[in-house]
Amino acid sequence: MKTIFKLALIVITTAALFGCGTTAKRIAQMSQSDKADVFAEVKGDEPIPKGFVGLIIRANIKTHVEGYYILESKESQHGKQSYPFLVNIDGQAVRWEVNGIRDSKPKYDKDGTSRDPEAGEGMKYAIDRKLRLRVGSHKVFFGLPEDSYSTEVKITLTEGARHVLEFKPIYRTKRIPTRIPTFLQGIVRYEVVLDSVKVN
16 A cells, blocks of 8 residues: 555656646746737836737735745745746747735634635735737736746737736645645646636
8 A cells, every 4th residue: 555655656746847847948938039029018008009909917926935934945036025927928028026015914714714815924926017019819928937837828809998917826725624725835826817707
């Protein structure tokens, strides 16, 4: 029985490491720009020219504070002053280094439990960027270089509206004793929403 358990553990660990390596390689690849004229950042309420559209990109993540895990690498950006987000649209890449804000939400509700995945003390990082790009379909790559996580979606933008593309974090579950998601377990995936409609 112990031998079977060890073999299963080795297989799972190997698969996880292979997946992380593949994701890290993809993130490195998508960090490079093949184009430079796909989008431009917009300041304030600049008018959008005909044939173009405004797109607001929002994303956030909460991590543990620096030093929370004793054996964590000193190179880790978790809990540090800044945290990187990577976006690549149709071959044009941008890496935003975002300053974090100390965030502390009550760990427990009045009944002694909390189902808020961001309950507890940590560092919150968020982006809210306005872009201008052409009307039509676009391929958007979103990555967290620090967490070896990425996702890609295809979106279609129509003229005459300012669109909002949101990446909402879904955290891993703490199995014991509550099976409730918590930021302290790290990110598992992002739910992607365009103009309040979930994107597959």
